[in-house]
Amino acid sequence: MRIRTRAARHTTLTAVAATALAAGLLASTPGTGGAAGTSALASEPGTPRTVSAGWSIPWGLSWLPDGSALITERDSFKVFTLTQDGTKTEIGEVPDVVTTGGEGGLLSIAVSPSWKTDHYVYVMHTADEGNRIARLTFDGSTLGDYKVLVDGIKKNTYHNGGRIKFGPDGYLYATTGDARESDLAQDKNSLNGKILRMTPDGKPAPGNPFDSLIYSYGHRNPQGITWDAQGRLWEGELGNSKYDELNLIEPGENYGWPKCEGECSVSGMTNPKRQWPVAEASPSAVAYADGAIYMAALRGERLWRIPVDGTTAGTPKAYYTNDYGRLRTVESVPGTNSLWLTTTNADNNGDGGPGSDKVFQVDLK
Template identity: 75%
Template structure:
């Protein structure tokens, strides 16, 4: 790990104990901040990874995990057995944050064997579909193209919602005006059918579900089916947003909460040094948000449409935390790092997948 981490652990632990390292308020507090569950233990499931990015569960409880820069997809079992199942074609790097990003296993995988992927290609960012027969990936079909790419701000998260439709996050590709252009796919959350067409009920009749986003990388749904999103800000505030169809989440007019008419404020916001969030998941009454620059796992209790007081775990202990997902049927999380990227400064193979037990 980076040499500075051990030096800051004691200071950050003291700050946490004093209640200093919490996200600032957005648009309200939860009526109760009672902790129903919290991380109780952490262990390594698998090591030797180089920038693992997306993670999606198979029906047997194992996961498919993408590596951003190698373009490879691996299957990882609960016992830690790691097997490469394929390399995705047509992927290119951007010498920054682009490459092979999100992955989503079809909710009907037992019958269709489809896997969905988001990646950068020669002309821009794409959403594609491949077939996974249980041992190897094959085929390749482009479903969505025309999402502009850049060195940074490519978004990239893919997840199926409880409504059965596929959701994707698209960054502004370092062209902030695209986020406010409802005819552009960048700076948006997209919602589509399994064939890449606009899902019924989308607010503008297009793929666009919400807009005004800078670089969204986290998506999850709570127990009531509400959609939450984590978003990297510019230099002032990162955001946790409650997403509603057709709403404008402000970028680039607003970064964090503002009073501009027509803009939807975040439920929570953090300084970019505390967060720079990527993945987010829901478990047992709370959202868990992985932080890159902040090098920590945030727990945010939710009560209806309100988000309570955040608390940070594992501050500077494991480096840049990229993806967090709830293990199906368990009160357990999987948490991955991306320290082998340029910002992490670690060599290839330095990344890990951890298992976090919730008490």
């Protein structure tokens, strides 16, 4: 296994975190000492409380400045606002979205960090010609002004990736699947099997390692990204038949697929920080709170809590195993010590019908 220096990257991460804290983009987490802290709270998730019911495959979730959330439904192509008290309002349908009969459709959503002035929201979805990233305006009541920023990402029935989030550096990150063509993950001329990093206009972000949108490669089907209190990027990835992964992402690194699944000794590959048998996980989303990564599991039907200390991921612990079905999205609630958690039991792998999904709040105690 390759030995790599982290000094330069650590300096970059620290600078990014300091900038983000100054800009108010990254919260100082209680019990961690903010961006420089090393001790994590020993918090654990409490019993989920239903915020809203009657959903069908709620996939993406992003927060507005007023504390309400924008939530997408994968197969209806609709976007809703959901307030903390459970008021659900449809605000529009994203154009040009198609289903794939599997994992495609309207996937993730991300609110611009400058929404109060630009009113931009971003979506990732499946279209006729492939997966794409688009930008819309949201004026507080309706969606409009649809504009394609990135296309040319191959689609398939499965392995479409689909998570987009703004990082603490102000750039938009996106996860893409290998579209069931595993060799694409190693092909730096392809946008598939990658984590992408871009400006708010969809251009390669400054400092990207390959002078392209690509930030890291060798991914199979990543659907979860989050940043810890020091600005480090963590990623949850669905494996094939052996192992799902939690990875610590660094620019330009190769995360192994299809040559490796889980830990391996192949030269040039970056090993995961944690791995799980696929029956126990199939992670779709990850979120950071109180010194830990929370990972929502689909096939595993549980919420994993993985404490992190610097670049080390500690012993995972599972909650709610088989209690609520397939857990799709988890996000920390701004300004609180809580998480929002969504199910997708109405999809083709779940055991519910249309309208069977819920949004839960989980308080960390």
